[in-house]
Amino acid sequence: MTRYVIGRVLQAIAVLWAAYTVAFAVLYLLPSNPIALQLAAAGVDTTTLTPAQLHLAEAKFGLDKPVLVQYFHHLGGFLHGNLGTSITQDIPVAQVIGHRISSTLLLSLVAGVVAVLIGTTLAYLATYVRARWIRLILTRLPASGASVPQFLTGLFLIQFFAFRLNWLPSTGQQGWRSLVMPAVTIALLTGSILAQVLMRSFDEVMRQPYIVTARAKGLSRGAVQLRHGLRNAALPALTILGVIVGLTVTSSIVVETEFSRQGIGSLTQDAVSTQDVPVVLAIVMIAAALFVVVNLVVDLLYPLLDPRISHHTKAV
Amino acid sequence: MSVDSSAARDDVAVLALAPLERTADEVLDSRHLETGRHGNLVAALVQLSRKPAFVVALLYVLFVVVSALLPGWFSNGQPYATHPTDAMRSPSIHHLFGTDEIGRDLWTRVLYGSALTIKATATAIAIGLVAGLTLGIVSGFFGRWVDAVIMRLVDVLLSIPSLLFALTIITAVGYGTLPVALAVGLGIIPGFARTTRAEVLRVKTLPYVEAARASGASWIRVLVRHILPNSWGPVAVLAVLDAGVAIIAIASLSFLGFGAPPPSSEWGTLISAGRDFLVTSWWLSLMPGIFVTLLVFSLNHISKTLQELER
Numbered sequence: 352m353t354r355y356v357i358g359r360v361l362q363a364i365a366v367l368w369a370a371y372t373v374a375f376a377v378l379y380l381l382p383s384n385p386i387a388l389q390l391a392a393a394g395v396d397t398t399t400l401t402p403a404q405l406h407l408a409e410a411k412f413g414l415d416k417p418v419l420v421q422y423f424h425h426l427g428g429f430l431h432g433n434l435g436t437s438i439t440q441d442i443p444v445a446q447v448i449g450h451r452i453s454s455t456l457l458l459s460l461v462a463g464v465v466a467v468l469i470g471t472t473l474a475y476l477a478t479y480v481r482a483r484w485i486r487l488i489l490t491r492l493p494a495s496g497a498s499v500p501q502f503l504t505g506l507f508l509i510q511f512f513a514f515r516l517n518w519l520p521s522t523g524q525q526g527w528r529s530l531v532m533p534a535v536t537i538a539l540l541t542g543s544i545l546a547q548v549l550m551r552s553f554d555e556v557m558r559q560p561y562i563v564t565a566r567a568k569g570l571s572r573g574a575v576q577l578r579h580g581l582r583n584a585a586l587p588a589l590t591i592l593g594v595i596v597g598l599t600v601t602s603s604i605v606v607e608t609e610f611s612r613q614g615i616g617s618l619t620q621d622a623v624s625t626q627d628v629p630v631v632l633a634i635v636m637i638a639a640a641l642f643v644v645v646n647l648v649v650d651l652l653y654p655l656l657d658p659r660i661s662h663h664t665k666a667v
Numbered sequence: 668m669s670v671d672s673s674a675a676r677d678d679v680a681v682l683a684l685a686p687l688e689r690t691a692d693e694v695l696d697s698r699h700l701e702t703g704r705h706g707n708l709v710a711a712l713v714q715l716s717r718k719p720a721f722v723v724a725l726l727y728v729l730f731v732v733v734s735a736l737l738p739g740w741f742s743n744g745q746p747y748a749t750h751p752t753d754a755m756r757s758p759s760i761h762h763l764f765g766t767d768e769i770g771r772d773l774w775t776r777v778l779y780g781s782a783l784t785i786k787a788t789a790t791a792i793a794i795g796l797v798a799g800l801t802l803g804i805v806s807g808f809f810g811r812w813v814d815a816v817i818m819r820l821v822d823v824l825l826s827i828p829s830l831l832f833a834l835t836i837i838t839a840v841g842y843g844t845l846p847v848a849l850a851v852g853l854g855i856i857p858g859f860a861r862t863t864r865a866e867v868l869r870v871k872t873l874p875y876v877e878a879a880r881a882s883g884a885s886w887i888r889v890l891v892r893h894i895l896p897n898s899w900g901p902v903a904v905l906a907v908l909d910a911g912v913a914i915i916a917i918a919s920l921s922f923l924g925f926g927a928p929p930p931s932s933e934w935g936t937l938i939s940a941g942r943d944f945l946v947t948s949w950w951l952s953l954m955p956g957i958f959v960t961l962l963v964f965s966l967n968h969i970s971k972t973l974q975e976l977e978r
Contacts, residue, residue, distance in 0.1 A: 369823040374835055381839035498967050500915045502922045502938060503956040506945065510953065514946050521945075601830040605919055609942075620923055623834045631838045639826045 356651060363647045370639040371429065375422055378628050429636065435629035439622075444633045448615065454524060455607070455614035458533055459599045465538035466595065470545030470588075471581070477546075478553045479576055490550060496543030501602055505536045505609045522611040533610045537602040541595050545588060552587040556580050586657050593646040600638050711976055721972045724965035731962050735781035744775040757950060764954040767944075773937070777955050780932035784917055787848040787933075791913045794852030796906055799859020803902075806860065807867030808890060818864070821857040829854035833916065837925050844927045851916045855909050862905050866898035873897075904974045911966035918959050934959050 416424070428435060434444035477489035512532060513521035520529045556562065557580055565575045603616030611617075615634065622630035715721055734741045750766070758765040764773035806817040824832070833850035840846040870876065871894060879889050920926060921935030929936065934955050941951030 366823055366826050369819070370826050373823060374827065377835050378839050381836070494967065494971075495964065498911060498915075498963050499960055500918055500956070500963070502919060502935075503953075503960055506938070506942065506952050506956060510945060510949050514949075597828040601828040604830060604834070605923065608923060619831070619834060623838050624924060626838055628838060631835055635827060635831050635835055638828050638831050642826050642828065 359647060359650060363643045367636075367640060367643050370643075371426065371636055372422075374632055374635045374639075375425065378632055379418060379421065425632070434633040434636075437627055437630050439625045439627045439630075444629050447618065447630060448633060448637070451614050451618050454612060455603050455616060458530065458537070458603060458607070458612070458614060459596075461530055461534040462537035462541065462599055462602075463595075465534055466542035466545055466599075469538055469542030470549055471585075473542070473546040474549035474553055474584070475576065475581065477550055478557060478580070479573060493543040493546040493550070496539055497547070499539070501536055501540055501605050502609055504539055505532070505606060508532045508536060509610075524612050529610070529612075533606045533612060536606050536609075537599055540602060541598050544591070544598070545595060548588045548591050549584055552584040553580060555587075556583045559583070586653075589649050589653065589656070592649050593642050596645050597638065597642045600641065714976065715972065718972060720968060724968040724972075727961060727965045728969065731781060732785060734778050735785040738775070738778040738781065742772070742775040742778050744772040757948070758954065764958075765948065765950040767941075767948075767951055773951065773954060776932040776937060777934065777958055780934055780937060780955075783844050783927055783931060783933045784914065784921075784935075787844050787851070787917045788910055788913045790845070790848035791852035791855065791917070792906055792910055794849065795855035795859050795909060795913075796902075798853075799856045800863050800902065802856065802860040803863025804867055804890070804895075807864040807871065808886075808894070814864075817860065821860050824854075824857045830916065830919065833920060834925075837920070842925045842928070844933070847917055847920045847926055850920070851913050854916070855913065858905060858909065859902065863898065863902055866901055867894055870894050870897045901974075904970050907966055907970040907973065911963040911970070914959065914963055914966070 425435065432445070434448070436442070437444050437447050440447060473489060473493060477486055480486050480489065509521045509532065512519045519531055521532075523529050553576075557576070562575060562579055565579050566572070570578075600615075603614060604619050605616070606612075607614045607616035608620045615637075618630065619634050621627070622634065750771075753766050764777060766772055767776075802817050802821070806814045827835075832854050833847075836850040836853060837846055840849065876889055876893050879893050880886075884892070917926075918933075918935035918938070921933040922939045923935075924939065926933040926936050929940075937955045938952050938959075941948070941953075941955070944951050
């Protein structure tokens, strides 16, 4: 078991390192002229600079060194928690992100709760209801929910709840009322995906012998489904937690821009449009780390939650 | 499905493809028939034409593609012609999608914008398909360490959410339709690679491959004549599904402002520009939005129907 845990942790670290390498390669090797890119981000026109000034600027951003040296320099910085310096704002990236992260965390958390509610309710009803056509509609709903572009969901919500009914503020971040629509926009997508997975595993679970036993014992259909069905069906759904978290993070880019919220998502949009390379790299690494850590935790917790699965028999 | 669920999509694809296995006997049986593969194709087409939802979805996709190539057929107007006296008209017979703040016909602008988005989608799918197929075949065919290296690389790409990966590429390369297509295309490679690999691994062990090898065919010949034709089905289904995903991704990126610069009218750009007038003129954002969503719905439905047909 200890061996498995160590191996799994090392694997996660290797994936993170490789993700860093890929992101670094894209950001530092692809552009034809990195210094022009970074100076443009800082608001300087490269054509007006003398060669000496240009060289000074290169030295400032560390671009005068060979790419490999830069690579290890940044990698070392990341390992020490130093995310570099934002080019546009000239303050540490960690500080830029620190200012904005609480708003995104709150949004993601609320969106996560709403998504779980939507997902379980839909899956529970789709399994419980017997009328064929209602069941058909309920099972089709998540697939449709998952294929509506998020910016459109957001626009419909704004149009209806902000402009027609005047119930909620259309943009900004004043209190919980402005949190409702962005959270629901994200949750409609993630909840739909959760519902799809839950429905599939409900299908599987409800055919198991212990369900028949529970019914034979005299429990009602609803109770069996809730106490025996849902608990078992929820386990496979755990495996897509990493995907759900990743989706929530990327959803925040479109959603925060759309609802004019100040968070990591809108920071990403800003950083890409101003080509603030260190900020983009840091955000990519945070997202990748989140994905890898969530998957690691789920993998390690799974045998504790479901004793039927042991790592001795599982191929890693 | 939105932008970045390649991992989820993968799982979905793998799960959905599991019951697809045909036994060698069935395959051989179908070869015995005089009609052979073409007979199957005709039967499949007859079966499909009896599904009204599928036909509607297919017609809508065809309409969008044709109108992107020949927008003049479906609209008399010019996309950039302004008519200030006709500004901000709500949708009507004369202006199907209404007009914008300087009186440009929105329907015409959407149709002329189709060309850009369709081109970007086609490019993205081509990149994903070619690179994904190659990686998947090499991985599944050669196995051992080659397989291990390629699949680990795929795992790494999947650990970066695909919209973020696309944005990383755009940061480095710049804005425009082509960079967006490239960014989205690179993001869908892992899905194609995994599906292709799974199919190649499945087909590789079937008796007819063994028979072909035993009768002296070279590996290359077996690959081209037997393995490829029998593994492309699920890959094609994934390609249709990914076209929908790519359209959402491309529209999202141009919605964020990274698409072709104005006055060209990519769908996402139109939707984003219309947001400023959402209070008074809802149609400026919502009509193009619904147009895009219907296209994604249609592609998803086609992909799902084809998947069911393969079983």
